[in-house]
Amino acid sequence: MVSTTEFKGEYSLPSKNSPLDQFEGVKTHLYRIGAEHENGTLKSFAYADQGSPSLLDTIILSQWEDFAWKGHLGYDVTACNLKVIEGGFNFVVQLNEKWNSFLLKEYDQFLGPVRCLKPNCTNSYDGLLLCISQGDKDVPEVISSTKPPKDGLLLIANAYPVEYGHIFLFPSATNQLSFFWDKRMFSLIARIASEVNSAAFRVFFDNCTSTMPDRMFFQACYFANPLPVESASTVAIYDGKATSGVCLYEIIGYPMKALVFTGNDVNTLASFVSEVSLTLHDNNTAFSLLISNNGTKFFLFPQVKNLATGCCLSAWECGGYFIYCAKYDFDIASETEISNRMVAVALQDGAFENLKNLCCAVADDLAM
Template sequence: MVSATEFKGEYSFSSKNSSVDQSEGVKTHLYHIGAEHENDTHKSFVYADQGSPSLLDTIILSQWEDFAWKGHLGYDVTACNLKVIEGGWNFVVQLNDKWNSCFLKENDKLLGLVECSKPNYMNSYDELLLCIAQGDKDIPEVVPSTTPPKDGLLLIANAYPVEYGHIFLVPSATNQLSFFRDKKMFSLITRIASEVNSEAFRVFFDSCTSTMPDHMFFQACYFANSLPVESASAVVIYDGKAASGIRVYEIIDYPMKALVFTGNDVNMLASVVSEVSLTLHDNNAAHCLLISNNGTKVFLFPQVKNLATGCCLSAWECGGYFVYRTEFDFDRASETEISNRMASVTLQDGAFENLKKMCCAVADDHVSKLGQESN
């Protein structure tokens, strides 16, 4: 049975269970982001009026809510108990006894969904909500029920969400091996955050948990309020001046060491951060990324594995949002306990100073190239 979801304006298509055709493979809806022009910062053409939800924001939430309405979620995340820990950082904790951080690895669900973009793949997945790719027209284009392009990002619902609208953003199978070396793919991620145009929308990347036999993925969900790290104090350690708008900050007075990259040009920002992430990846250095502020701000959380558990924190934990599975742990959660967890994975001073120098050098290299191109 097909249910219809209507969108205001010229776009409308059905919310569906991905259809299967032996000759063409699995199909899903495709959102083409509007083209960029040389020397022009990306501008979105999808807002009906100031303050209205963007087209992409509406599509993502409508598809995710349809997935939830059909009963595919493991629980109602909006019914989970939340509280703010009193203290200097206002950490947020959630009680969720059904949350399963290992769901993907245990079920190989993600791997199957990535494979579905290959021709002649015969399975059908309700989790596959949408595909997003770069378009060549000035305005976004929605193509209902089509084969995902090889350079697209698959948006896949997480049946065990941490927050509302929790999705995975996964490069299609043909892009997996070159993911880290493809800055265009990272740029597409930041463009999506910009195109969604919602202050609640955050994108996450965990180098420790986002690798499953050569498969890389981002996650995203909606948070009603700012994450604690977003309110933390920061000092500028690199200023690329007005020509680029790129700045690098160091977070201060926070339990774990972190850097923040900002910029008005999301492509330039993505290029800087992707090179930093690639360098860390090549050196087997664990790290997390948090993309916020409509794609114009990226937090970098370098980590070492906890000696006691052998684990790293997730990106939302680095941001100050923790999920507890038992009421006992939820009730005893404190600023001291959470701060100690963060401190157990943070870099030592010397390693962090080296990271700061590397990040500033990468940013300066990109800004210098921009200056040479403009002369």
């Protein structure tokens, strides 16, 4: 359990099923991130000292805990059994008999399967925690608002969490894919991760290509320990510190092929990742993203669909964190079985080499 201080406020909504871009009249909190300084360098002004929780971290967890306290979660995820699989990768597995992966994959009715925006008996929507947008002041501010930010995000609690503090982050301005892939959205996500300023906070994104709906979103939650992929060895592919300001690494010795993008300039890093992501999407290549290290590190996991299941792995599974719904499967989970699941969706060597060449070309363009 992550301790937080209480943050009180109102966030009631009218009793109607509105699309995300039509939340006129919604009363909620709007968090405006402080203006960028130092050429886009990620820097948070939202905490008093290095050891204190940031303001945004406190608000998210306080609102999420309030959502849980009101009984809206399908289960207590903190009570689920966890274990580390013996072996070289230290995969983490969770036993959660009430969790169902299909709850996150059924998009026919927006958010219906996860019950995030269904009204309760008082016609309010407790799942909406707050909105976030870019501000123009030197320090962040929190205001009451009845109008969603034009170029911001809505933070909505997941009633079926994978881990503590599990939320959805939805672009509020439009349902067009072209906007979502805009580097400004990736930049805002990175700045949010920086503003949260917690090593436990991870952001995820899954692109399922042909099954991707018009409304796309990120997810985020808190992990007490580093994910296995974050401890994997890397080898440098592109070092552009003196030119583009971004670096690219390849994960080695891991069952799944993956790349790591790093950089301190949020805008350049966002441009790098969004350009590569858009190219993969246009080429109908499935992939997942894991964002860690306070928004300065992006893990990219390109995938092919498993021929046996027709499915891809989620971003947290790519990172080495798996959920089992049956105790028998949980008990017999092994490094070999998990590794085989990763290998089954990994790109072939030739396709992966092409992806690395693409990333280097994009990085070169950024340096021009």
